[in-house]
Amino acid sequence: MGRQIINSIECGNCRQCFDVATEDLEWEHLSDIGERDDDTNLHDFAIWQKVECPYCQKANDILFKAIGFSNIDLIKKEVMSMETSVLMK
Numbered sequence: 169m170g171r172q173i174i175n176s177i178e179c180g181n182c183r184q185c186f187d188v189a190t191e192d193l194e195w196e197h198l199s200d201i202g203e204r205d206d207d208t209n210l211h212d213f214a215i216w217q218k219v220e221c222p223y224c225q226k227a228n229d230i231l232f233k234a235i236g237f238s239n240i241d242l243i244k245k246e247v248m249s250m251e252t253s254v255l256m257k
Contacts, residue, residue, distance in 0.1 A: 174232070180251025181226040188247040192219050193232055198239055210235055213242065216250075 171189040178185050194217050201212040213234040218227040229250040236242035249255070 174245050174247045177228070177230065177247055177249040178251075178254050179221040179224060179226060180228050180249060180253045182221060182224040184221065184223040186222050188219055188230065188232075193217070200239065204235065210237060210243075213239060 171187070171191060173187045173189045176185045176187050193215055195215070197215050197217060199214050201214055204210045204212060213236060215232040217230060217232070219230050220227055231248045231250050233246055233248065234242040235244040
């Protein structure tokens, strides 16, 4: 099975966009944030970590957030850059 890309983010240093895939995440740090207000069957999940830009090799802070029924049944996933230079655009 190939890389399962979640989405692309912009590097906070070189401004190049790059893909973040499931294999880039540190799944052992997945946190169950709790059940959702709009549906108590669903939970919010998150991982805060760094990923390296393939272009300039700078470590970028990211937040992986997901919605799912359990940590192995995630139905919506997104990666966001938490780099100040990207957030302030």
